[in-house]
Amino acid sequence: MLMTDINIVIADDHEIFLDGLALMLSRQPGFKVTGRASNGQTLIDTVNRERPDVVVTDIRMPVVDGIQSTKQILAVHPDIKVIALSMFDEENLIIEMLEAGAKGYLLKNAHKDEITDAIISVYQNKNYYCSQTSCLLASMIVRSKASPFIQPQIVLNEREKLIIQMICQQQTTQEIADKIYLSKRTVEGYRVKILEKIQAKNIAGVVIFALKNNIIKEEDVL
Amino acid sequence: MQDKLFYTVVIISILIAVVIIFFVVSVIRYHKRYMQLQKERIQAQIMIQEEERKRIANDLHDSLGPMLSTVKLFMNSIAVDNDTDQESLDKASGYIDETINNLREISYNLLPSSLDRNNLEMVVNEYISRMGNRQPIKITFSVTKDTVIPKKIEIHLFRIIQEIVHNTIKHSGARNLKLSITRHPGELLLISEDDGRGFEPDKIRAASGGLGLKSIENRCQMLDADLKIIAAKNQGCKMIIKVPVYG
Numbered sequence A: 001m002l003m004t005d006i007n008i009v010i011a012d013d014h015e016i017f018l019d020g021l022a023l024m025l026s027r028q029p030g031f032k033v034t035g036r037a038s039n040g041q042t043l044i045d046t047v048n049r050e051r052p053d054v055v056v057t058d059i060r061m062p063v064v065d066g067i068q069s070t071k072q073i074l075a076v077h078p079d080i081k082v083i084a085l086s087m088f089d090e091e092n093l094i095i096e097m098l099e100a101g102a103k104g105y106l107l108k109n110a111h112k113d114e115i116t117d118a119i120i121s122v123y124q125n126k127n128y129y130c131s132q133t134s135c136l137l138a139s140m141i142v143r144s145k146a147s148p149f150i151q152p153q154i155v156l157n158e159r160e161k162l163i164i165q166m167i168c169q170q171q172t173t174q175e176i177a178d179k180i181y182l183s184k185r186t187v188e189g190y191r192v193k194i195l196e197k198i199q200a201k202n203i204a205g206v207v208i209f210a211l212k213n214n215i216i217k218e219e220d221v222l
Numbered sequence B: 001m002q003d004k005l006f007y008t009v010v011i012i013s014i015l016i017a018v019v020i021i022f023f024v025v026s027v028i029r030y031h032k033r034y035m036q037l038q039k040e041r042i043q044a045q046i047m048i049q050e051e052e053r054k055r056i057a058n059d060l061h062d063s064l065g066p067m068l069s070t071v072k073l074f075m076n077s078i079a080v081d082n083d084t085d086q087e088s089l090d091k092a093s094g095y096i097d098e099t100i101n102n103l104r105e106i107s108y109n110l111l112p113s114s115l116d117r118n119n120l121e122m123v124v125n126e127y128i129s130r131m132g133n134r135q136p137i138k139i140t141f142s143v144t145k146d147t148v149i150p151k152k153i154e155i156h157l158f159r160i161i162q163e164i165v166h167n168t169i170k171h172s173g174a175r176n177l178k179l180s181i182t183r184h185p186g187e188l189l190l191i192s193e194d195d196g197r198g199f200e201p202d203k204i205r206a207a208s209g210g211l212g213l214k215s216i217e218n219r220c221q222m223l224d225a226d227l228k229i230i231a232a233k234n235q236g237c238k239m240i241i242k243v244p245v246y247g
Helices: A015-026 A040-050 A066-076 A091-100 A112-123 A135-143 A158-168 A173-179 A184-197 A203-212 B002-076 B083-110 B120-134 B151-172 B201-206 B211-222
Strands: A006-011 A031-037 A054-058 A081-086 A104-107 B138-143 B176-184 B187-194 B226-231 B237-244
Touching: A006 A015, A006 A040, A006 A112, A015 A031, A015 A112, A015 B002, A031 A040, A040 A054, A040 A066, A054 A066, A054 A112, A066 A081, A066 A091, A081 A091, A081 A112, A091 A104, A091 A135, A104 A112, A135 A203, A135 B120, A158 A173, A158 A184, A158 A203, A173 A184, A184 A203, B002 B083, B002 B211, B120 B138, B120 B151, B120 B176, B151 B176, B151 B187, B151 B211, B151 B237, B201 B211, B211 B226
Parallel strands: A006 A031, A006 A054, A054 A081, A081 A104, B138 B176
Antiparallel strands: B176 B187, B187 B237, B226 B237
């Protein structure tokens, strides 16, 4: 449990979506929605006034879009963590948001547990990649200016690398187990260990890590 | 007397010739105008169709999508202490995800990844990775580095590529299809090459079908592009489309 509440400002031009998000977040222990905005300019003003820990914002908004407002917010308050909210098929916009300094992104229909997970992750200064990240987006992230920093201290053995490759090819735990003659349980254990080692929250993080460290090639996943 | 007759014949001949020339010229001009109108009509049709598709795709993406996400958020906010109720909520929330996925599929079919939001290279890559998953054909696509494709022509190039891929899968039996866009001074070259069973373009055109080819030709006409098809029986098919780019 966190010691103090995480203060959150949310922004979206769909008023009812904002209502839903505010209600959902306010029901989560440890979270406090301290401000809401319906466009990028009000978002900047609200953030300047409220100084939240985390900003959860839509990308396409009137007046000033999420990308511009993220840049402006981070220029003044570099410690604030921004999460981008997107609809499907907005890969380019997500990349622009990450390049503008957002620490993570979520699809708008993400489950509440994923939304809370993402907020806690970025609050702890970790990147968060939505679990529904496509392979295409993962490879775009690796190629982009927002490409994550490689932690050199992570050492993986051959078997772990092999399992990572298979995970990236979207093979199920059972399929992996059958191929490398291990029990399903053992493979599950490996999965958990791999996620822990590379501090990834989900497969998206694994794919990005693997691409970045040349464990897999782009053509293997695309 | 004979002179007079001669002149009369000459004058009448000239008159007849003038009338014939006038007639022929009119027919040619009429035909030209007809062709021009035909071209404009096709262009208008294509434009209207694309505009309509775009509008519907954007509505699905911008209004219905967020609305469904909102419903999910509200459902997620309901606190229940009964397992059966929780199960029902989870189920309903799963159906919303499914609906959003369907919405995405419909919107994609109308206007892939909404070209508004993404560039052609990405959209084509996504398209072929989708097609490649379902078909036993290897499709590759490349764009030379730093190629700027004018936004205005992206949709037409995409539809041409879509048609080529569709035709290749449906008719050619090819195992490989190579697509590329390269930049040259004043023009873009879209080249497709497959190793399928090939065809004879004239026969396809003459046959009742050939709608796919026709639609490629229509798009090329819109772009003032030059379309060259090199195909013969059992020798695969190569298409070279030269698109002029201004400015």
